[in-house]
Amino acid sequence: MSAGEISAGIDALSDADWARINKVSVLLTGCKDAARDLRQEALSRALGRERRCPRDVTIARFLCEAMRSIVSSQRGSDAVRARAEMVYISDPTSIGDAAKTDPGPFVALASEEECGRIVDAVLELFSDNETASSVAEGIMEGLEGEELSEWASIDKKQLATTRRLVRRRTESAFPKGWHNGN
């Protein structure tokens, strides 16, 4: 997409698109302030065409994946980074550039101990729902798709419903992000 098309696409984003972008930025950073910085960085890179948006990807999705890629680069999480690269980033070198330009500390520097407390708090949200608890735990252990269904002993449709429940409860419990002292 040209710079003009990207700019027009950003102007045309719907309220739902912006709500998604907002949610994704908070989930990625775990902190409202860092989330704002991350959104601005992703928008800036998109407007500056530092990241190329393929025509078959919506601007909202592109921005969300750009944010995920920026944070992933900082974290050095090769698996997630590779996925974002393969699916959404037409110019893979831009990922490396992102890391080189050091956009800032988007990832909250939470200690392992603090993360442990958050993990416990998240799992506690589902103390009344064994299935949701299993799904949350399975996700944290890296399970996806069929493996996750088997782990939680539910079918694909139930998994989708339960994943939504996990998201809804988690977002409600940590509306400003889980590193934001909710």
Next chain:
Amino acid sequence: METKRTNQQKLWRLAGALIDDVLSASDEEILAELDECGGLEALRAEIAADIEAAKGRLGRAKLAAARKAVAAEKRGRTPRRHLTPEQSRRRLSQALVGSPASARLTLAARRGQGVPDEDLDGLVEDASDLGINLGEPTEDSSDSG
């Protein structure tokens, strides 16, 4: 399940899954959840501020890149070793003899005479821009003035 995940990894994986869910949720579902994010008007105000800040960020990045490019160009044009004024005059004069590009320089420059010392560096750069190779200065005594 054999590899023990750190708590940081666990949170990152959970965030990834929740993001996938956000991206696959319908517009109606996402909009219905907006109240928890402070409502539609707050979101719109925040996004407008984000876009303005992003444009400012982009402008600053472009300015920094332009400054860097100018600095790099200047570095590339600076002779690696500094010539004395006499060396510069001699090199300019010799290099310009018979050169078609010399017509684009002033008479004083072609002769290498009457040029103030402080202008010589600029002339060397001009000649370099015109594709005239002045060569590298050596410790040769013939170049010592």
